Amino acid sequence: MFKIVKREEMAEGTVILNEIEAPLIARKAKPGQFVILKANEDGERIPLTMADTDPDKGTITIIYMVVGKSTALFKTLQVGDAFQDVIGPLGKPTHLEKLGKVVCVGGGTGVAVLHPITRALKKIGNDVTCIIGARTKDLLILESQMKSASHDLRVCTDDGTYGHHGFVTDVLKEQLEGGDVKLVVGIGPVPMMRAVANLTRPFDVKTMVSLNPIMIDGTGMCGGCRVSVGGETKFACVDGPEFDGHLVNFDELMLRLQAYCEEEKACYEDFCTLRDAT
């Protein structure tokens, strides 16, 4: 069992932070890696990239958005409750290199995934600008953490309630036009990552994205997480989760993420009806 030692609600309760006791994983995990969590006996295996680790305390931190039955079930877990299973660290760690000017772009809960990567890129001597965005001010997460993880933080909201009024790509474009950007790391919803990759392509700036397709085992055994990268089929769980954004077939990824949308919708509605009745 993997006990929750800290729990926070963010973005008006739509995003949850859990710090979980998992000493073996905390000792091993590197930025960019993910874990698979299962709440209880009949639960689904859900992959989530770690937002932080504390090897001394033996804990890992995950931040997730409540989007379906399984994450709604996760949300019911309080401090002192436990996940039945946490497996990891999985996937390849982020390739970290001192390059010079780096721009990290995060949207939604992608900001959580971006956090340890940004911090690590800064630590090894890169000049890190960070651009984070959300639909509206109240949905923005980890602003202060991202500020200390980078040299320069820019904030955007789609509705203009905070920071730049518009998309993260608007700010990214200014940065690219400013020149000398060596690397862009873009993590967030698939449309955002696709937009970031399309924007950086003409500037010929290397662009890394982190993918989170549907998967079961996370060890390369099921092939459910296959993604097309540069015309080749890759398994996100073992070949990724990070890939060259200029080579990822985002359209295919978008479609594949919808594989169980009908089942998930029905299941989530049943869960909410039951939860609200009791």
Add this chain to the structure above:
Amino acid sequence: MKETAGKKEKASRVAMPEQKPEIRRRNFEEVPLGYTVAMAQEEAARCLQCKKPGCVEGCPVSVDIPGFINLITQGDFTGAIRHVWTKNALPAVCGRVCPQEIQCEGKCIVGKKGEPVAIGNLERFVADWERENGTGALPPQAPSTGKKVAVVGSGPSGLTVAGDLIQKGYDVTVLEAFHKPGGVLVYGIPEFRLPKAIVAQEINFLERQGAKVEVNAVVGRTVSLDELFEDGFEAVYLGVGAGLPRFMNLPGENLIGILSANEYLTRANLMKAYRYPDVDTPIPKGKNVVVLGAGNVAMDSARTAMRLGADSVKIVYRRSRDEMPARAAEIHHAEEEGIEFFLLTNPTQFKGDQKGRLTGMECLKMELGEPDDSGRRRPIAIQGSEFHMDTDLVIVAVGSGANPLLTQSTPDMQLNKWGYIIADPETGKTTKKGVWAGGDIVTGAATVILAMGAGRKAADSIHQYLTWGW
């Protein structure tokens, strides 16, 4: 002796009662229902008790088959199971999933003129009898050696190594990457062929003898092989399975509705998705299902799809019936359940709709040419034989490759050109000191019993090493 032998040959094989095909094709309950005591003793009486038994030669772990069958005829079922256990730690599993027709039963003298003795059914009978009526007494155990052994993977070969070494007095820890132990017995083989309660019981049996089982432990990620030695393990056995699904590499293969058999069966078996939405993991329920391949995994996938309510399930295989690698009983059961066989047929591409969902498959008819490297006649496409097949779910069951997760993180252990671990066939020793390997990660995808045979040899070799040195 000759006269009685003559009489025995005339008795026909006792059929094991089964759920009727029209009923079982829509449920997940076990298909064969098991022998009663009377049936088992009637069948056991057909054994000729050969002095030089071919059946034992045919068994990869050399179970003394006439010996345990003789104990059944005497009504000593406890004695019979104990006798099996000396060679086979998982009889309830093997009685159900071994390809007996090419092993023990294939070499049975009674089978020369009629049907062979139903050795698999009898093995299953004694194991089930012990589970239901036995005392639960544990096998004798040697005094503790105080030495720690790690077994990576809790499938059939790992469980065999663990069982053997526990009895030899070692402190054994089994590490499993999934959240539940059992390996392919749990994620791969369906409930209707091997009830999971039986696997759980076998693992519990090991734990009662003192084996530790740690789940969620991905060796190569959570802990490395070298760290196991740092943690005080003196020998490590790798029985991680093949674990890398093969796809067809055809256009359209990433459409929604095309799954590896590994994914499909893991959803159904390990995650119990056939009970969805009572459990949280969904599984695609196809109307017109196609399974590519004709091995046991293909039969398991096809029969699972039928049980999930498909209108039609087709096995599509590029060779002919004679080359189908599945166990005879599985093919027979699949046919009885209404699975259609499209032999000498090969897909060339998959077709989908605008939402990226599979709608059909283009195929070619094949004919058999000269034998290929595998000794089987090579399938050759017939020009102009293209045709279309409607399907909304394709399960790819064309075999597995070597999963590189563990081996890539262990550079000082040699692999062959396909990525399988090089291990001595007699001992299971790898090229890395203190490390043994066996089962599918050495041989490529094979059977439960061959993996167990490799485990048995490795356990003996580990015992030698920890007693006398490398």
